[in-house]
Amino acid sequence: MKKYSAFYGVPYIIWLILFVIAPLVLIAYQSFFTIGGQMSWANYQTYFHSGTYLRMTLNSIWYAFVITLLTLVISYPTAYILNQTRHKQLWLLLIILPTWINLLLKAYAFIGIFSQNGAINHFLRFIGIGPQQLLFTNTSFVLVAAYIEIPFMILPIFNAIAELNPSLINASRDLGATNWQTFSKVIFPLTLNGVKTGIQTVFIPSLSLFMLTRLIGGNKVITLGTAIEQHFLVTQNWGMGSTIGVVLILAMVLIMFVTGERRKRGGDK
């Protein structure tokens, strides 16, 4: 039996080596080459000594943080209310539905909505406020990014809440806890894993959004993703692009570590 199971594992191992480990190793390897082709730490030195990249990193982290926070604030109540509804699978499907549409198409739809002659500005004109500059603002960028990430936040939270045993909530009420106490002492801690997963799946991609920064942000928001795109496609400085990639991967590992489950040592008795 044991022999067979090892045999069945081979395709997965090959898959992992080819598509997970090899690319990571390649990125790390590339990051040591300068634009001239010499092997050195120069790219990392540039990264950590140039104000441009550090500012870009801070920018990216800040925007990713705002996007994640906004998504969380919207998603948690949504997931909670969804669980109370009768046809929750249907509602869930409706929330997931937009993820089937290509990201670019959604971005273009938002351009139509936000533009000078778009739906929102028509409405603002109608109620007498007059047209506003909506596109190419930080707010519109954060809103659209949050819109795109929301399903990825709702799903894990929804699942966590669905798994919650309702008798625990009843018990908490029976013991005289207020609604807020029930939420903060029982519901939230028990669904924290869903929240953590949601944050992971939203924060990391948000760090390196690049199409949206151009289409919605008009390149007025510059994230690390923009720099990677530029280094690979325009400058063809693959080394520097990889260096930024490595920094992003390390950031990802860090976030996984902070938000991930830690085995409790000793365990509570």
Add this chain to the structure above:
Amino acid sequence: MKRLISFALAILAVCALLVLGSSQLRAANGVKADHKLTLYNWGDYIDPALLKKFQKETGYQVQIETFDSNEAMFTKIKQGGTNYDLAVPSDYMIQKMRRAHLLKPIDHKRLQGLQQLNPRFLNQSFDRGNHYSLPYFWGTLGIVYNDQMIASQAIQHWQDLWSPKLRNQLMLVDSARDIMGMALITQGKSVNTTNQADLEQAKKKLQRLMPNVKAIVADEIKMYMAQNEAAAAVTWSGEAAEMMANNKHLHYVVPSEGSNLWFDNFVIPKTAKHYQAIYAFLNFMLKPENAAQNAAYVGYATPNQGAQHLLPASISNDHQFYPNDKVLARLQVYADLGQKMIGVYNDKFLEFKMYPR
């Protein structure tokens, strides 16, 4: 488990049917396996009606694959695994591809109608003698403005873009060479400068432009300008032509102090296989009537003299797109500066984009 297997089988069956269907469709279109030509082109950069005509005349079917930047194209051809027969890179990229040994020479003896091409656009610095490339379209970098938002005399030169009147009203094309080049020209420098001090000055100059910059975008500029989203934009002539077709209030101006003159040329990448089809296609595109039809569709300027005569006078006499000799003489062509220098240009451009406003 049983359901899972039947589900998987159903998907496989559907896939098999689709493959069969598409190959049937292709056979029905009369495509023989080796009777084709793969053209690697910019998006929407050839009149589809011409491809049908070409297939009718010669029997070769043209497959088009598209790229959106010279660099992406370069990477793809260099990495191999592709089978492009013809590609359409721009000037400096031709030089770079030649240096990287990615191009096959063009046999002039197999070409008919080479004399149709305006000698002005041949024998350029990036390919002396045109051994590797034939001009397909050419154009300029310039300013598009909306006459409802800004008076035409207020925007004739690059320097006018820095005017406080254009506050938050200017769109720039997201291209390091072009925007840095524009700043260099305002300072009387060459667009191919490798002098660090000049580049630093150009970056500083651009940073002063930032309050006017509404967005730094790519293809979307066409849509935004046509929808009156901004008063002015820095972009290429062909893009401008397309915008102007959609909005009567837009005009294009090539600043008389100079600008960039660029070329998109046909080249034969080293991956080419179907040489018969390649030369049939090049000769087909050299014919004035075809080149004229294509120029009318695409909107860029054709280097084909015969075609220029066939175009309506309203197009071929339009100084916005066919500038007079005096302006033409001041235009500069980009040279391949080598990767390191391009890196410097891009870093400066990135620093400009990062500049707070």
